[in-house]
Amino acid sequence: MKRLILIAALLFSVVPSLGALGQTESPSVDVVEVSGTIDRLTVDFIESTLAEVAASGSEVVVIQMDSWGSAGVPPERMDALIDAIDTSSVPVVVWVGPIPAEIRGDAQRILDVADYVFSSSGARFTGEDGSVIEVAPGALPDGVDELVPTLQQVFQTVDGMPGTDGDPIESLTLNAEGEITTLRIVFHTPSYWSQFLHLATTPHAAFFFLVVGLAVVTFEFYAIGPGIAAATGVLSMVLGFYGLAVLPFRWWALALILLGWVALTASHQRGGVFALSATGALLMTAGGLTLNGGGPAITTSWPLVVAAVLAVLFFYLLAMPVVGRSRFSTPTLGAEGMIGREGNALGDMQPDGEVEIDGATWQAGSHREAGIRAGDRVRVIEVDGVFLEVEPAQPSE
Template sequence: MRRTIWALLALALLILGFLLHNRPAAAPAGGEVVVLRIDGVIGPATSDFFARELARAHKRQAGLVVLAMDTPGGLDTSMRAIIKDILAAPLPIATWVGPEGARAASAGTYILYASHIAAMAPATNLGAATPVAIGMPGGKPDGVTPRKDKKDDKSAESPAAVGDAMMEKVRNDAAAYLRSLAQLRGRSGDFAERAVREAASLSADEALAAGVIDVIAADLPELMAKLDGREVKLNGGRMQRLATAAAAITEIAPDWRMRVLAIVSNPQLALMLMMIGIYALFFEFTNPGFGVPGVAGAICLLVALYAFHLLPVNWAGVALVALGAILMLAEAFLPSFGALGVGGIVAFVVGGLFLMDTEAPGFGIPLPFLVGLAVTSALLIGAVGSFAARTRSRPVVSGREQLSGAIATVSTVTADGAWALVQGESWRVASDSPLAPGDRVRVTRLDGLTLHVEPLPPEPPHRPGGSPP
């Protein structure tokens, strides 16, 4: 009985120890640290990569996700998608601007402010978060207010004044957004205001002194050591203490999916794919039956449309680009004396300038690129169109149509009819004149499978080595 009691007590202690060891951690949170590296412009591929890897880290019960970032900025839509994922994340997110020499400019500043922990490496910087957009008339540099003549109140209704008002709305919206993130994370709202309105920037030491970031760490091991034991407030108010000193670090580089999306979402490549698709379909329509250009053109057009769907494009610009291509195609067949071609080039260039609704780094379309692509398109379409027009004007050299006018030799004449050899083939022939084997005839028309012919005079005999008599 005594041994049984001791055994039950030992079993109870083992169960209690197991439960205490495996109970949900209200204080320390261990697990691996997942490091996601983002280098370059923030776009649709970046937001897709972050969302997928964040979900995988949550399934693996990671204790912390570190976003190692070096970016000049990016698209507003992609940035806001990443920030929404950070704010709703069920585990802590730390953004580290590194390694040394990296930056978190423009969109990177917003992401840094939104993270639970903001860290930077020495010799890095953040800021310059002023939104920039095109297509707004009268835009002035940030922080510069146009002077108005008090005697002329109508200037407020000018396009320049309207453009300034629109830009001011955009800046106010961006400043309020960054300020709200600063208030949520307890960071400096003063610098958030200046980063948007004055394009202010700070170094890592200045950012730490101003209360913009939490930690300066030269590398990831130092960052893990400094974050160990820090408490983080997650979504819903739940507090979680980090245990990163001895945590395993798993670095995840962008996979093939992100690389493909990054290539496809390049606006210059999307525009080129669109034009290649138009060229290929044009070649298929002018030379039907080949098949490969039509299939390749359809694929290129679909990929280009998918890229436009990912990007913040102006669909009026897409329509102008398509109109320009159609006008340049029409120039190859219609006698417009260059009017359609010039109009097509102008529409193509203007549409390319209006194509993107942003001037985020890496997403602009340079004017020389547009002009070069438009001129190349005009020359290529003109060359293909001229070749197709010359081909149509040539006589037919194959098929049933080319039999008209062909010279044949009568091979057989029977009571049922006559037969002749036409281009190596035996055809039934009919003529209003009597025919004899060996007669030379010319095909006048085709009636079903019967050729109507007319006799030709016999060829004069030739003297060997001389001229005919």
Template sequence: MTRSLRLFIVSLLAIAGTWILVGPALAHSEHEGTEAHEQVPFNDLTNDQPMVVDVVELSGLIDPVMVNMMADTLANVDPTKVLAVIFQVNSTGSVVSNADLYELVVRISEAKVPISFWVGPSGSRATGPMAQLAGLADDVGIAPGARLGALGPSILPEGWAETPFGLPLDTDLVTDTVGYDEAAERGIARQSPVLLAQLVGIDGFEVITDETVSPPTLEPVTHTRFHKLDVVSEFFHTVASPAVAYLLLLIGMGLLVFELFTAGVGVAGVLGASCFLLSTYGLGVLPTRWWGVALLAVAFLGYAIDIQTGVPRAWTVIGTVALVLGSLFLFDGTPISWITLLFGIVGAATGMAAGMPAMVRTRFSTPTIGREWMIGEMGEAVEALGPNGTVTVRDAVWRARTNRATPIPVGAPIRVVGIEGLWLEVEPEEGGARDHRERSKNTQ
């Protein structure tokens, strides 16, 4: 495949990737980006349009996608049809500016219907800006096993009349969290083991007791309408998570390096370019240290240099150090879990330092290319062979070994006398050991 054709294909991939990134954002501005599902009460016998409670599910970091969803929900609420809005949250941080968060603060404070936050189900967390937003709402509930607090730096402008949960600015909840029992004891949240309990606590939400079962249960009369991100918005919300953006970046660069050692643009190149482009969206949303990205690029450049030579050497060490540092310091204030870091660093280092050189040697030493021609070929020692080292034959780097009785210094001419697996058996141009010469005759 010609260089111009490969450049044309890569250009098309770049254009397609740009459209993938920009298109959903443009489409998102034209609609709410949510899917709604209404739960109809079991005893609904009327054709009238009853009041509903909107439940909006929010999980992950507060990013532009989540901000748009919350803002659209609050802006489009119809008080003649909606009784209240409940945000079901599990969020521990934010990657948007205080200006975007302040917009949500204003919309919550000016909402035409009661706004409620439920930290649930069990295991959910509401910390940082999400906890502050919850503390400014009309109602907060928490499930057993959930945690609320760790407010962090205030997102409110100076002079704002309210404080989260009505607490002083130096409250211990700036750094600490509370659970199910303590939140209720301190009066900052009511106990809501399940979502229905949170719904029942909303003024005007009607239920009846179903006595046809044992024990009797509460059944909602008021409709509940659930909202969540649509498929496209959920996809980009996931891509903007630190772990996914980091792994996409490593996979993308690794596959692009792999593509350098293949003939033409193949599946690896297309997949690598797609992963890399998607990672740039996540990196653009997250608080990324761009020098961390540069370190990761240096890492893969170093690996590529040694892959070309066929054996791990100095550049592999440089690449590994850059990989570790770039991974640890990629994001500012948004840490990646140790499991993700371990998987990314070990996987990339192993694949680049061991897997890729072996793949390249295997690829270019297959019978389809033919290796018999190498017997008798002359080359040069890239490093001293005593007995193992590397040599070049027709400008290609190979791992090689010689007889211990005839070590070969750097730069000395060598002759290929045999091939054993992926290794070349070589001897000095003059004075080769007897066993090599005999081995060469036996292979003929």
């Protein structure tokens, strides 16, 4: 019996060790892609990846960069990231590529503390004074060690170079056939939620998601009941406001965008008024083009801003009227059925205001001489799109 207990104890002590031995990972080279704006989520992602590769015994970590710098990151957080790269126990190589990659703003700080910096031909480096250097053979910016066209060639180039501890980096190995090949490559990517939010970290993208979200939510307001459009509009606005939370922007430009949205909605409410629609489109365009408050390092694509405004304008002119017509095509809410219905004024009409008909709130207008006050009974005499014309249901005393 004692012998059986001894054998069982021995098995329990050996089996976990064998399992751990089987789970030991082979040496690797790790790749971290950093593109666009460096926001707080990107900073957290780079720091956590550096800690992960240090624990896994990686030979080298390659940061593939195409960035115009940080936005919405407190200086102390950016300093902590730079320190983490500078003191990393795993050699850090920055590769600016592929074409048309570029480096602007304080993204340059990451290059300054990396162990090695490579760049693809055609990459662009923008200095603090706005000067631009395009990488070409014989024309390397300060701090760039070598011209390396592809990521695969980065692993070949760095092999044998001194690492952080002075030992040579071994990014290449021999396969079973005796051929030279790269070590196991591990690509690190942010979470899906981080990637989703990162979509809005440019001024034109934040503008696009904001105005599209406002338009779609307005569309859903005139449709019957919440649905897919409402969810799409809310998600789009989440992206838009996240972009504004990350990026430096001008408050007065945001006010212009919101005024443009109000003008377009008012135009639709009144059955389509050209002056209001044109004013709304111009206000949105002006707000979108001046929204960026981050200086030359963060640029706004004016074609994308104009395209977004045109899309929203046509949405209001074409899609929104269809909603109104479909709403009035139902037997209970048809135009003929609305005329003659009675309800209550929700406020003083001067001459426009809101009325409640059969439990639904409508925008309505009346003659100034009608003198309709809050609580007065009103009767529908005309329907213009989604706008009602009303009169007192009984003569005022």
